[in-house]
Amino acid sequence: MGIMKIQRPRGTADMLPDEARRWHFVEDVIRQVAMLYNYREIRTPIFESTDLFIKSEGESTDIVSKQMYTFKDRAGRSLTLRPEMTPNVIRAYLEHSLNQKEKLIKLYYVGPIFRYEKPQAGRYRQHHQFGIEAIGSAEPALDAEVVEMIMYLYHKLGLTGLKAIINSVGCRKCRPAYNALLKNYLGTKMRELCADCRRRAEANPLRVFDCKEPLCSAALCQAPRVCDNLCDACRDHFRTFRALLEESGIDYQVTPELVRGLDYYTRTAFEIVSEDLGAQNAVGGGGRYDDLIESLGGPPTPAIGFGTGLERILMVMEERGVAVADEGALSVYLVAWEKEGMDAGRKLLRSLRRGGVSADMDYRMSSLKSQLRRADRLGAPFILLLGKDERARGTAKLRNMKTGDEREIALDGATESIRQLTGSRG
Ligand code: HAM
Numbered sequence: 001m002g003i004m005k006i007q008r009p010r011g012t013a014d015m016l017p018d019e020a021r022r023w024h025f026v027e028d029v030i031r032q033v034a035m036l037y038n039y040r041e042i043r044t045p046i047f048e049s050t051d052l053f054i055k056s057e058g059e060s061t062d063i064v065s066k067q068m069y070t071f072k073d074r075a076g077r078s079l080t081l082r083p084e085m086t087p088n089v090i091r092a093y094l095e096h097s098l099n100q101k102e103k104l105i106k107l108y109y110v111g112p113i114f115r116y117e118k119p120q121a122g123r124y125r126q127h128h129q130f131g132i133e134a135i136g137s138a139e140p141a142l143d144a145e146v147v148e149m150i151m152y153l154y155h156k157l158g159l160t161g162l163k164a165i166i167n168s169v170g171c172r173k174c175r176p177a178y179n180a181l182l183k184n185y186l187g188t189k190m191r192e193l194c195a196d197c198r199r200r201a202e203a204n205p206l207r208v209f210d211c212k213e214p215l216c217s218a219a220l221c222q223a224p225r226v227c228d229n230l231c232d233a234c235r236d237h238f239r240t241f242r243a244l245l246e247e248s249g250i251d252y253q254v255t256p257e258l259v260r261g262l263d264y265y266t267r268t269a270f271e272i273v274s275e276d277l278g279a280q281n282a283v284g285g286g287g288r289y290d291d292l293i294e295s296l297g298g299p300p301t302p303a304i305g306f307g308t309g310l311e312r313i314l315m316v317m318e319e320r321g322v323a324v325a326d327e328g329a330l331s332v333y334l335v336a337w338e339k340e341g342m343d344a345g346r347k348l349l350r351s352l353r354r355g356g357v358s359a360d361m362d363y364r365m366s367s368l369k370s371q372l373r374r375a376d377r378l379g380a381p382f383i384l385l386l387g388k389d390e391r392a393r394g395t396a397k398l399r400n401m402k403t404g405d406e407r408e409i410a411l412d413g414a415t416e417s418i419r420q421l422t423g424s425r426g
Contacts, residue, residue, distance in 0.1 A: 009126075011119035011124045012124065012125055021326065025325075026317075030130045032156070033149065034108040034132065037145070037149045039108040039132050041108055042107045043111070044082075044091070047081050048082060049077070049079065050070050051078075052080075052296075053068060056086070056262075056263075056292060056296065057083075057087065058207075060204040060263075061261060063115065063262065066116065068080045069114045069116060081114035084262075084307060085111070086264070086289065087264075091296065093107075093293070094297065099136065102136075105134070105135045105136055106135075107132065107134075109129075109131055110128065113127055121278060122277050122279075122309075124311060128309065129307045129310065130307070130308050132146070132149070133305035134304055135293070137303075138290060140237050143241045143267075143268045143304055144248060144250075146304055147166075147245060147270055147306075148248045150272060150286070150306050151272070154313075159316045159317065161319075162283065163251065164245075164272055165252065165255040165258055165271050166241075166242070166255065166258070166268065166269070167254060167258040168234055168235075168269070169269050170229065170230050170231070170266070171234050171266045171267060174229060175226075177229065178229040181224045182208075182226075189219040192216070192219040194211065194215065197211050204263070206226065206259050207259075208220065220257070237268070264291070264292040265287045265288065266289060266290045266291055267288045269286075270306075271284070274316050277312060283308055283312045284306055286307060287304065287305075289305075329358070329378075329380075330360055331358045331382060331422040332358070332382045332384055332422065333359070333378060334349055334383070335361070335383055335384065336385075337371075340391060341387070342365060344386050344396075348396075348415070351415045352414075355418075355419050376401075380401065382398060384399075384414075385397040394410060395409060395411060396414060
Protein backbone atom coordinates (compact mmCIF):
# COMPACT_ATOMS: atom_id res chain seq x y z
CA MET A 1 0.00 0.00 0.00
CA GLY A 2 1.35 3.42 -0.95
CA ILE A 3 1.54 6.36 1.39
CA MET A 4 -1.66 8.33 1.34
CA LYS A 5 -1.08 11.90 0.21
CA ILE A 6 -2.87 14.42 2.36
CA GLN A 7 -4.57 17.17 0.41
CA ARG A 8 -6.30 20.37 1.39
CA PRO A 9 -9.96 19.99 2.45
CA ARG A 10 -12.57 20.18 -0.30
CA GLY A 11 -13.76 23.71 -1.04
CA THR A 12 -10.63 25.40 0.33
CA ALA A 13 -7.71 27.01 -1.49
CA ASP A 14 -4.06 27.76 -0.88
CA MET A 15 -2.87 31.24 -1.71
CA LEU A 16 0.49 30.68 -3.39
CA PRO A 17 3.20 33.37 -3.45
CA ASP A 18 2.54 34.15 -7.13
CA GLU A 19 -1.00 35.23 -6.24
CA ALA A 20 0.03 37.17 -3.14
CA ARG A 21 0.50 40.50 -4.87
CA ARG A 22 -3.09 40.36 -6.22
CA TRP A 23 -4.41 39.66 -2.73
CA HIS A 24 -2.26 42.41 -1.28
CA PHE A 25 -3.45 44.85 -3.92
CA VAL A 26 -7.09 44.07 -3.07
CA GLU A 27 -6.43 44.33 0.66
CA ASP A 28 -4.60 47.64 0.24
CA VAL A 29 -7.47 49.17 -1.72
CA ILE A 30 -9.95 47.82 0.84
CA ARG A 31 -8.14 49.48 3.73
CA GLN A 32 -7.78 52.71 1.81
CA VAL A 33 -11.50 52.87 0.94
CA ALA A 34 -12.48 51.91 4.51
CA MET A 35 -10.35 54.80 5.74
CA LEU A 36 -11.89 57.22 3.23
CA TYR A 37 -15.38 56.39 4.51
CA ASN A 38 -14.26 56.56 8.15
CA TYR A 39 -14.50 52.85 9.05
CA ARG A 40 -12.14 51.37 11.65
CA GLU A 41 -10.99 47.79 11.78
CA ILE A 42 -12.34 45.18 14.18
CA ARG A 43 -11.07 41.59 14.57
CA THR A 44 -13.12 38.96 16.35
CA PRO A 45 -12.55 35.23 16.94
CA ILE A 46 -12.83 32.71 14.11
CA PHE A 47 -15.27 30.68 16.21
CA GLU A 48 -18.17 31.80 18.38
CA SER A 49 -20.97 30.23 20.42
CA THR A 50 -23.31 28.42 18.05
CA ASP A 51 -26.27 30.23 19.65
CA LEU A 52 -25.05 33.56 18.32
CA PHE A 53 -25.66 32.47 14.73
CA ILE A 54 -28.90 30.61 15.41
CA LYS A 55 -30.32 33.66 17.18
CA SER A 56 -29.10 36.14 14.55
CA GLU A 57 -29.61 34.39 11.25
CA GLY A 58 -32.72 32.35 12.03
CA GLU A 59 -33.22 28.61 12.33
CA SER A 60 -34.83 28.12 8.94
CA THR A 61 -32.10 29.83 6.92
CA ASP A 62 -29.83 27.66 4.76
CA ILE A 63 -26.78 28.88 6.65
CA VAL A 64 -28.03 27.72 10.04
CA SER A 65 -29.85 24.58 8.92
CA LYS A 66 -27.25 23.24 6.45
CA GLN A 67 -24.01 25.14 6.25
CA MET A 68 -22.46 25.66 9.66
CA TYR A 69 -19.24 24.04 10.80
CA THR A 70 -20.40 23.28 14.32
CA PHE A 71 -18.42 21.24 16.83
CA LYS A 72 -18.17 20.59 20.52
CA ASP A 73 -14.99 21.62 22.29
CA ARG A 74 -13.46 19.40 24.94
CA ALA A 75 -15.66 20.92 27.62
CA GLY A 76 -18.79 20.17 25.60
CA ARG A 77 -19.58 23.74 24.47
CA SER A 78 -21.15 24.08 21.06
CA LEU A 79 -19.00 26.32 18.89
CA THR A 80 -19.27 27.30 15.23
CA LEU A 81 -16.70 28.52 12.72
CA ARG A 82 -18.06 31.90 11.72
CA PRO A 83 -20.31 31.60 8.62
CA GLU A 84 -20.34 35.42 8.34
CA MET A 85 -19.23 38.36 10.45
CA THR A 86 -22.28 40.51 11.15
CA PRO A 87 -23.47 38.69 14.33
CA ASN A 88 -19.88 38.53 15.63
CA VAL A 89 -19.35 42.26 15.20
CA ILE A 90 -22.62 42.99 16.98
CA ARG A 91 -21.67 40.56 19.75
CA ALA A 92 -18.37 42.43 20.24
CA TYR A 93 -20.11 45.81 19.95
CA LEU A 94 -22.43 44.86 22.81
CA GLU A 95 -19.80 43.06 24.86
CA HIS A 96 -17.56 46.15 24.87
CA SER A 97 -20.41 48.69 25.06
CA LEU A 98 -19.06 50.48 21.99
CA ASN A 99 -22.36 52.38 21.79
CA GLN A 100 -21.39 54.34 24.86
CA LYS A 101 -18.50 55.98 23.08
CA GLU A 102 -20.31 57.27 20.04
CA LYS A 103 -23.76 57.13 18.54
CA LEU A 104 -22.76 55.98 15.07
CA ILE A 105 -19.98 53.39 15.01
CA LYS A 106 -18.44 52.38 11.68
CA LEU A 107 -16.48 49.11 11.71
CA TYR A 108 -14.83 46.98 9.03
CA TYR A 109 -13.24 43.55 8.91
CA VAL A 110 -11.34 41.27 6.55
CA GLY A 111 -10.98 37.56 7.17
CA PRO A 112 -11.92 33.95 6.53
CA ILE A 113 -15.54 32.73 6.62
CA PHE A 114 -16.70 29.10 6.71
CA ARG A 115 -19.78 27.60 5.09
CA TYR A 116 -20.43 23.97 4.32
CA GLU A 117 -21.69 24.52 0.78
CA LYS A 118 -21.39 22.45 -2.37
CA PRO A 119 -18.14 23.72 -3.88
CA GLN A 120 -18.28 25.16 -7.40
CA ALA A 121 -16.71 28.06 -9.29
CA GLY A 122 -16.86 31.06 -6.93
CA ARG A 123 -18.25 29.04 -4.03
CA TYR A 124 -15.94 27.69 -1.36
CA ARG A 125 -16.15 26.20 2.10
CA GLN A 126 -13.62 28.73 3.28
CA HIS A 127 -13.77 32.13 1.63
CA HIS A 128 -12.60 35.59 2.68
CA GLN A 129 -14.79 38.58 3.22
CA PHE A 130 -14.30 42.27 3.49
CA GLY A 131 -17.30 43.72 5.27
CA ILE A 132 -18.48 46.82 7.04
CA GLU A 133 -21.09 47.49 9.69
CA ALA A 134 -22.41 51.00 10.40
CA ILE A 135 -24.22 50.81 13.71
CA GLY A 136 -26.52 53.48 15.14
CA SER A 137 -28.31 55.27 12.32
CA ALA A 138 -31.59 54.63 10.49
CA GLU A 139 -31.04 57.38 7.94
CA PRO A 140 -31.60 56.33 4.32
CA ALA A 141 -28.63 58.57 3.45
CA LEU A 142 -26.46 55.99 5.20
CA ASP A 143 -27.98 53.19 3.10
CA ALA A 144 -27.08 55.15 -0.03
CA GLU A 145 -23.57 55.84 1.31
CA VAL A 146 -23.01 52.15 2.00
CA VAL A 147 -23.99 51.20 -1.56
CA GLU A 148 -21.89 54.06 -2.93
CA MET A 149 -18.93 52.82 -0.88
CA ILE A 150 -19.07 49.25 -2.20
CA MET A 151 -19.40 50.56 -5.77
CA TYR A 152 -16.48 52.93 -5.22
CA LEU A 153 -14.39 50.03 -3.89
CA TYR A 154 -15.11 48.00 -7.03
CA HIS A 155 -14.32 51.02 -9.17
CA LYS A 156 -10.96 51.50 -7.42
CA LEU A 157 -10.21 47.82 -8.00
CA GLY A 158 -10.87 48.23 -11.71
CA LEU A 159 -13.99 46.04 -11.79
CA THR A 160 -16.57 46.69 -14.48
CA GLY A 161 -19.70 44.89 -15.70
CA LEU A 162 -21.39 45.18 -12.30
CA LYS A 163 -24.98 45.98 -11.44
CA ALA A 164 -26.61 46.96 -8.13
CA ILE A 165 -29.89 45.22 -7.38
CA ILE A 166 -31.96 46.45 -4.45
CA ASN A 167 -35.13 45.69 -2.56
CA SER A 168 -36.93 46.53 0.65
CA VAL A 169 -37.98 43.63 2.87
CA GLY A 170 -40.03 45.74 5.28
CA CYS A 171 -39.88 45.83 9.07
CA ARG A 172 -41.50 44.08 12.00
CA LYS A 173 -44.53 46.35 11.58
CA CYS A 174 -45.35 45.44 8.00
CA ARG A 175 -43.77 41.98 7.71
CA PRO A 176 -46.44 40.00 9.64
CA ALA A 177 -49.22 41.15 7.30
CA TYR A 178 -47.04 40.40 4.29
CA ASN A 179 -46.11 36.98 5.69
CA ALA A 180 -49.80 36.15 6.06
CA LEU A 181 -50.44 37.23 2.48
CA LEU A 182 -47.54 35.15 1.19
CA LYS A 183 -48.52 32.14 3.28
CA ASN A 184 -51.99 32.32 1.80
CA TYR A 185 -50.58 32.41 -1.70
CA LEU A 186 -48.16 29.54 -1.02
CA GLY A 187 -51.10 27.51 0.29
CA THR A 188 -52.45 27.44 -3.25
CA LYS A 189 -49.08 26.27 -4.65
CA MET A 190 -48.13 23.55 -2.17
CA ARG A 191 -48.05 20.78 -4.76
CA GLU A 192 -45.53 22.69 -6.89
CA LEU A 193 -43.14 23.40 -4.04
CA CYS A 194 -40.19 21.27 -2.93
CA ALA A 195 -40.23 19.66 0.53
CA ASP A 196 -37.98 22.41 1.92
CA CYS A 197 -40.25 25.16 0.64
CA ARG A 198 -43.37 23.48 2.00
CA ARG A 199 -41.71 23.59 5.38
CA ARG A 200 -40.61 27.20 4.84
CA ALA A 201 -44.13 28.20 3.77
CA GLU A 202 -45.28 27.29 7.26
CA ALA A 203 -42.37 28.40 9.43
CA ASN A 204 -40.86 31.37 7.61
CA PRO A 205 -42.54 32.10 4.25
CA LEU A 206 -40.07 34.79 3.07
CA ARG A 207 -37.34 32.11 2.93
CA VAL A 208 -39.02 30.40 -0.06
CA PHE A 209 -37.37 33.11 -2.17
CA ASP A 210 -33.95 31.63 -1.30
CA CYS A 211 -34.84 28.38 -3.07
CA LYS A 212 -32.93 27.65 -6.27
CA GLU A 213 -35.32 24.93 -7.52
CA PRO A 214 -36.71 26.00 -10.92
CA LEU A 215 -40.18 24.68 -10.05
CA CYS A 216 -40.29 26.71 -6.86
CA SER A 217 -39.14 29.85 -8.69
CA ALA A 218 -41.85 29.29 -11.26
CA ALA A 219 -44.45 28.88 -8.52
CA LEU A 220 -43.37 32.23 -7.08
CA CYS A 221 -43.93 34.18 -10.30
CA GLN A 222 -47.29 35.54 -9.21
CA ALA A 223 -46.50 35.73 -5.51
CA PRO A 224 -47.24 38.98 -3.65
CA ARG A 225 -44.05 41.02 -3.46
CA VAL A 226 -42.65 42.29 -0.22
CA CYS A 227 -41.73 45.73 -1.62
CA ASP A 228 -45.36 46.23 -2.70
CA ASN A 229 -46.56 45.61 0.85
CA LEU A 230 -44.54 48.05 2.94
CA CYS A 231 -45.84 50.25 5.73
CA ASP A 232 -45.68 54.01 5.16
CA ALA A 233 -42.40 54.44 7.04
CA CYS A 234 -40.68 51.64 5.07
CA ARG A 235 -42.06 52.96 1.80
CA ASP A 236 -40.70 56.44 2.58
CA HIS A 237 -37.34 55.02 3.55
CA PHE A 238 -37.14 53.01 0.32
CA ARG A 239 -38.16 56.02 -1.77
CA THR A 240 -35.55 58.31 -0.19
CA PHE A 241 -32.86 55.62 -0.48
CA ARG A 242 -33.55 55.27 -4.22
CA ALA A 243 -33.57 59.03 -4.75
CA LEU A 244 -30.19 59.31 -3.00
CA LEU A 245 -28.74 56.50 -5.11
CA GLU A 246 -29.82 58.44 -8.17
CA GLU A 247 -28.20 61.55 -6.75
CA SER A 248 -24.89 59.67 -6.38
CA GLY A 249 -25.18 58.47 -9.97
CA ILE A 250 -25.54 54.79 -9.09
CA ASP A 251 -27.46 52.61 -11.53
CA TYR A 252 -29.69 50.16 -9.77
CA GLN A 253 -32.53 47.81 -10.44
CA VAL A 254 -35.33 47.05 -7.99
CA THR A 255 -35.54 43.24 -7.68
CA PRO A 256 -38.58 42.20 -5.62
CA GLU A 257 -37.36 38.59 -5.17
CA LEU A 258 -34.13 39.70 -3.47
CA VAL A 259 -34.46 38.64 0.19
CA ARG A 260 -30.80 37.79 0.98
CA GLY A 261 -30.99 34.47 2.82
CA LEU A 262 -30.73 35.78 6.39
CA ASP A 263 -33.59 36.54 8.79
CA TYR A 264 -32.10 39.66 10.32
CA TYR A 265 -32.60 41.95 7.34
CA THR A 266 -35.11 44.80 7.54
CA ARG A 267 -35.91 47.43 4.92
CA THR A 268 -32.93 47.81 2.56
CA ALA A 269 -31.42 44.70 0.95
CA PHE A 270 -28.94 44.89 -1.92
CA GLU A 271 -26.53 42.86 -3.96
CA ILE A 272 -23.89 43.74 -6.51
CA VAL A 273 -23.92 41.19 -9.30
CA SER A 274 -21.36 40.61 -12.03
CA GLU A 275 -21.84 39.51 -15.64
CA ASP A 276 -18.66 37.46 -15.29
CA LEU A 277 -19.49 35.11 -12.45
CA GLY A 278 -22.16 32.69 -13.72
CA ALA A 279 -24.37 31.05 -11.10
CA GLN A 280 -22.57 32.53 -8.09
CA ASN A 281 -22.92 36.03 -9.49
CA ALA A 282 -22.98 38.14 -6.32
CA VAL A 283 -19.69 39.93 -5.71
CA GLY A 284 -21.11 41.56 -2.63
CA GLY A 285 -24.31 42.07 -0.71
CA GLY A 286 -25.76 43.53 2.40
CA GLY A 287 -28.60 45.42 3.93
CA ARG A 288 -30.17 46.94 6.97
CA TYR A 289 -30.79 44.97 10.17
CA ASP A 290 -32.60 47.35 12.51
CA ASP A 291 -33.78 44.67 14.99
CA LEU A 292 -30.71 42.45 15.34
CA ILE A 293 -29.00 44.37 18.13
CA GLU A 294 -32.15 44.37 20.23
CA SER A 295 -32.72 40.67 19.62
CA LEU A 296 -29.19 39.98 20.90
CA GLY A 297 -29.97 41.78 24.13
CA GLY A 298 -28.89 45.34 23.31
CA PRO A 299 -30.89 48.55 23.17
CA PRO A 300 -32.92 49.15 19.97
CA THR A 301 -30.23 50.24 17.49
CA PRO A 302 -30.60 50.50 13.71
CA ALA A 303 -27.65 49.30 11.60
CA ILE A 304 -26.59 48.46 8.06
CA GLY A 305 -23.63 46.76 6.39
CA PHE A 306 -22.28 44.71 3.52
CA GLY A 307 -19.94 41.81 2.87
CA THR A 308 -17.94 41.16 -0.29
CA GLY A 309 -15.98 38.01 -1.16
CA LEU A 310 -12.29 38.51 -1.93
CA GLU A 311 -12.16 35.39 -4.11
CA ARG A 312 -15.05 36.68 -6.21
CA ILE A 313 -13.42 40.12 -6.51
CA LEU A 314 -10.24 38.40 -7.74
CA MET A 315 -12.25 36.33 -10.24
CA VAL A 316 -13.85 39.44 -11.74
CA MET A 317 -10.43 41.16 -11.84
CA GLU A 318 -9.09 38.17 -13.76
CA GLU A 319 -12.02 38.24 -16.21
CA ARG A 320 -11.63 41.96 -16.74
CA GLY A 321 -7.85 41.71 -17.20
CA VAL A 322 -7.03 44.08 -14.34
CA ALA A 323 -3.23 44.32 -14.10
CA VAL A 324 -1.55 44.63 -10.72
CA ALA A 325 1.84 46.31 -10.31
CA ASP A 326 4.73 44.20 -9.04
CA GLU A 327 5.48 44.37 -5.38
CA GLY A 328 8.98 45.46 -4.38
CA ALA A 329 10.82 42.16 -4.52
CA LEU A 330 14.38 41.22 -3.74
CA SER A 331 16.83 44.11 -4.39
CA VAL A 332 20.24 42.50 -4.05
CA TYR A 333 21.55 38.96 -4.35
CA LEU A 334 24.93 38.33 -2.78
CA VAL A 335 27.26 35.99 -4.60
CA ALA A 336 30.17 34.77 -2.49
CA TRP A 337 32.72 32.00 -2.53
CA GLU A 338 35.29 30.59 -0.13
CA LYS A 339 34.91 30.76 3.59
CA GLU A 340 36.10 34.38 3.86
CA GLY A 341 33.67 35.48 1.15
CA MET A 342 30.80 33.77 2.94
CA ASP A 343 31.79 35.38 6.24
CA ALA A 344 31.87 38.84 4.69
CA GLY A 345 28.60 38.05 2.89
CA ARG A 346 26.70 37.12 6.02
CA LYS A 347 27.82 40.31 7.73
CA LEU A 348 26.84 42.47 4.79
CA LEU A 349 23.52 40.64 4.41
CA ARG A 350 22.59 41.51 7.96
CA SER A 351 23.60 45.14 7.53
CA LEU A 352 21.66 45.46 4.24
CA ARG A 353 18.48 44.05 5.76
CA ARG A 354 18.73 46.30 8.78
CA GLY A 355 19.23 49.16 6.39
CA GLY A 356 15.92 48.34 4.72
CA VAL A 357 17.36 46.64 1.61
CA SER A 358 15.80 43.30 0.70
CA ALA A 359 18.73 40.96 0.21
CA ASP A 360 19.54 37.25 0.12
CA MET A 361 22.35 34.79 -0.53
CA ASP A 362 23.01 31.08 -0.81
CA TYR A 363 24.69 29.56 2.24
CA ARG A 364 25.61 26.35 0.47
CA MET A 365 28.73 27.76 -1.20
CA SER A 366 27.51 26.36 -4.50
CA SER A 367 29.33 27.08 -7.74
CA LEU A 368 29.54 30.65 -9.01
CA LYS A 369 27.49 29.63 -12.02
CA SER A 370 24.67 28.18 -9.98
CA GLN A 371 24.63 31.22 -7.66
CA LEU A 372 24.36 33.52 -10.68
CA ARG A 373 21.58 31.39 -12.11
CA ARG A 374 19.68 31.62 -8.84
CA ALA A 375 20.14 35.42 -8.74
CA ASP A 376 18.71 35.57 -12.23
CA ARG A 377 15.71 33.40 -11.35
CA LEU A 378 14.94 35.55 -8.33
CA GLY A 379 15.00 38.62 -10.56
CA ALA A 380 17.15 40.73 -8.23
CA PRO A 381 18.00 44.00 -10.02
CA PHE A 382 21.47 44.02 -8.43
CA ILE A 383 24.00 41.35 -7.58
CA LEU A 384 26.94 41.91 -5.32
CA LEU A 385 30.01 39.76 -6.02
CA LEU A 386 32.31 39.16 -3.08
CA GLY A 387 35.37 37.98 -4.97
CA LYS A 388 38.79 37.37 -3.52
CA ASP A 389 40.67 40.20 -5.30
CA GLU A 390 38.05 42.79 -4.44
CA ARG A 391 37.92 41.56 -0.88
CA ALA A 392 41.66 42.08 -0.59
CA ARG A 393 41.03 45.70 -1.60
CA GLY A 394 38.17 46.01 0.90
CA THR A 395 35.61 46.24 -1.90
CA ALA A 396 32.95 44.21 -3.72
CA LYS A 397 31.61 44.33 -7.26
CA LEU A 398 28.07 45.56 -7.73
CA ARG A 399 26.43 44.55 -11.01
CA ASN A 400 23.31 46.24 -12.32
CA MET A 401 21.43 43.39 -13.96
CA LYS A 402 19.39 45.64 -16.22
CA THR A 403 22.22 47.66 -17.73
CA GLY A 404 25.08 45.22 -17.16
CA ASP A 405 27.06 48.07 -15.52
CA GLU A 406 29.60 46.98 -12.94
CA ARG A 407 31.25 49.09 -10.32
CA GLU A 408 33.45 48.46 -7.35
CA ILE A 409 32.09 49.70 -4.04
CA ALA A 410 33.80 49.86 -0.66
CA LEU A 411 32.63 47.17 1.77
CA ASP A 412 32.69 49.87 4.41
CA GLY A 413 29.58 51.87 3.74
CA ALA A 414 28.35 49.33 1.15
CA THR A 415 24.89 49.35 2.71
CA GLU A 416 24.59 53.11 2.29
CA SER A 417 25.71 53.02 -1.38
CA ILE A 418 23.29 50.19 -2.15
CA ARG A 419 20.46 51.92 -0.36
CA GLN A 420 20.96 54.94 -2.55
CA LEU A 421 21.18 52.89 -5.74
CA THR A 422 18.10 50.80 -4.98
CA GLY A 423 16.11 53.68 -3.56
CA SER A 424 15.31 51.64 -0.44
CA ARG A 425 13.49 53.53 2.23
CA GLY A 426 14.31 51.43 5.27
P1 HAM B 1 -23.53 37.14 2.12
O1 HAM B 1 -24.28 37.62 0.94
O2 HAM B 1 -23.91 35.82 2.66
O3 HAM B 1 -23.68 38.27 3.22
O4 HAM B 1 -21.99 37.11 1.78
C1 HAM B 1 -21.34 38.27 1.30
C2 HAM B 1 -20.42 37.93 0.13
O5 HAM B 1 -19.48 36.91 0.51
C3 HAM B 1 -21.12 37.34 -1.08
O6 HAM B 1 -21.64 38.37 -1.90
C4 HAM B 1 -19.96 36.64 -1.78
O7 HAM B 1 -19.14 37.56 -2.49
C5 HAM B 1 -19.15 36.13 -0.61
N1 HAM B 1 -19.47 34.71 -0.34
C6 HAM B 1 -20.48 34.22 0.41
N2 HAM B 1 -20.45 32.89 0.46
C7 HAM B 1 -19.39 32.51 -0.29
C8 HAM B 1 -18.81 31.24 -0.63
N3 HAM B 1 -19.33 30.08 -0.19
N4 HAM B 1 -17.70 31.23 -1.42
C9 HAM B 1 -17.16 32.39 -1.85
N5 HAM B 1 -17.66 33.60 -1.57
C10 HAM B 1 -18.76 33.66 -0.79
C11 HAM B 1 -23.15 38.22 4.49
O8 HAM B 1 -22.35 37.38 4.83
C12 HAM B 1 -23.58 39.36 5.36
N6 HAM B 1 -22.89 39.22 6.65
C13 HAM B 1 -23.27 40.69 4.73
C14 HAM B 1 -23.74 41.83 5.58
C15 HAM B 1 -22.97 42.61 6.38
N7 HAM B 1 -25.00 42.22 5.73
C16 HAM B 1 -25.05 43.24 6.59
N8 HAM B 1 -23.81 43.44 7.00
